[in-house]
Amino acid sequence: MYDNRFGDLSYLDWLALNPYEGPAHRLRALTGTAAVLDELHSGRRTGVPVAHGDVTPATVVVRPDGSSSPADLGQLWTVDGSLIAARSTPYAAPELFLPGAVTSPAADRFAFAATVAHAALGAPPPVRFAPQGPDLQQLSEQLRTHPLCAAFPAFGHRILNALAAAPADRPSSLTTWLEALLNDLNPPTLAMTSALPPAPGAYPPPGEPLPPWSPPAKSPSGSSSGLTWVLAGVAALLAIALLAGGAWYLIAQIDEPSDGDLVVAPSRSAYASPSPSPSASPEVDDLAAARTFLSGTWEGTYRCRQGLTGLKLTVFVVDEHEVEAMFEFFPVSSNPDVPRGSFVLDGTYTATGFTLLPGHWVKRPGDYVMVGLEASFAAAAGQSIRGEVTDSACDDFQVKKTSTTTRRPPV
Numbered sequence: 001m002y003d004n005r006f007g008d009l010s011y012l013d014w015l016a017l018n019p020y021e022g023p024a025h026r027l028r029a030l031t032g033t034a035a036v037l038d039e040l041h042s043g044r045r046t047g048v049p050v051a052h053g054d055v056t057p058a059t060v061v062v063r064p065d066g067s068s069s070p071a072d073l074g075q076l077w078t079v080d081g082s083l084i085a086a087r088s089t090p091y092a093a094p095e096l097f098l099p100g101a102v103t104s105p106a107a108d109r110f111a112f113a114a115t116v117a118h119a120a121l122g123a124p125p126p127v128r129f130a131p132q133g134p135d136l137q138q139l140s141e142q143l144r145t146h147p148l149c150a151a152f153p154a155f156g157h158r159i160l161n162a163l164a165a166a167p168a169d170r171p172s173s174l175t176t177w178l179e180a181l182l183n184d185l186n187p188p189t190l191a192m193t194s195a196l197p198p199a200p201g202a203y204p205p206p207g208e209p210l211p212p213w214s215p216p217a218k219s220p221s222g223s224s225s226g227l228t229w230v231l232a233g234v235a236a237l238l239a240i241a242l243l244a245g246g247a248w249y250l251i252a253q254i255d256e257p258s259d260g261d262l263v264v265a266p267s268r269s270a271y272a273s274p275s276p277s278p279s280a281s282p283e284v285d286d287l288a289a290a291r292t293f294l295s296g297t298w299e300g301t302y303r304c305r306q307g308l309t310g311l312k313l314t315v316f317v318v319d320e321h322e323v324e325a326m327f328e329f330f331p332v333s334s335n336p337d338v339p340r341g342s343f344v345l346d347g348t349y350t351a352t353g354f355t356l357l358p359g360h361w362v363k364r365p366g367d368y369v370m371v372g373l374e375a376s377f378a379a380a381a382g383q384s385i386r387g388e389v390t391d392s393a394c395d396d397f398q399v400k401k402t403s404t405t406t407r408r409p410p411v
Helices: 011-017 023-028 031-042 105-121 136-145 153-164 174-185 225-243 247-252 268-272 282-294
Strands: 060-062 068-070 296-304 307-317 322-330 341-349 353-363 373-376 384-389 396-403
Touching: 011 060, 011 105, 023 105, 023 174, 031 068, 031 105, 031 174, 105 136, 105 153, 105 174, 136 153, 153 174, 174 307, 282 307, 296 384, 307 396, 322 353
Parallel strands: none
Antiparallel strands: 060 068, 296 307, 296 396, 307 322, 322 341, 341 353, 353 373, 373 384, 384 396
């Protein structure tokens, strides 16, 4: 498998001999392995995709210079359905336990993600039942509480997303996916968003989307704490005025305001015979506030397969229900190889959130695909939005309002 006369070690042994290395250093040792697997899976040199079939920490070789590659390359299997898949339970993809299963590049990608989980935890992924592969629920809890991973929730989410995805949705480039994980472990300081947003909460069962971020719930009365304090202060002032003997003066002045801008209190008859208020309903007011809040230019970042990416979102509110936006993406200093591109989104909004779906490309670089956005917000809570990029290969986005300038996206 490998020749330890020259200092070569299996990755399993390398982890045992380097127990104090941080997760970033452990992942960098797998960079060469990711590149070799990507090349095998592409079929560029062989003319047909090739699967390794048994990617585990024990079958990865780490050399003295820190490079690595898969071992047992003499037993590679072409993807023609002629051979039975190898299965190392903690690293085996779910489809390998089906009758007649064969190995595949997708199964290799699952095994590589499970190997990364082993690297993060320092132990194999947990298994509940021997013939069913890793237990993602237990793994989620271990990643959430492990001292090396607890501070990087987005890192754990990305590993779990790869393991929970359908075979066709697993990371197509292990090299790019590994770079994204390293970005998760080394979040940069962002000019527009001030800091990398935290990931959502605990990982849900496989097949369910990550829980979307939402603002704190409003109080049942719909009033804010600030308004409560204002009303309390007004009540206290009125009580002092009454105790000081000024009540009769206030009553006498109710119907004769001296200032044209003064809001006059209602008379006693108004309380005896209530009538519907001519003012707009709270729902209409909230929707108007949402329109004002959304309309403008927003800037920040998001994460997908290519890693951390800059985002400029120009939002144009069409009417009381529809909204359109120009989605422009570009490189950031920590990820300079991302190309520039733009496309149009359209969707709907409410007083507390929006859903934007891919529309059409304005400038498409290479084979990039469009993504949608979903978010909850509170118009009175500040000038920032955080939500989810609606693609299985992506995580969250966060933007901050930089201008009220807006325009309708090109048709």
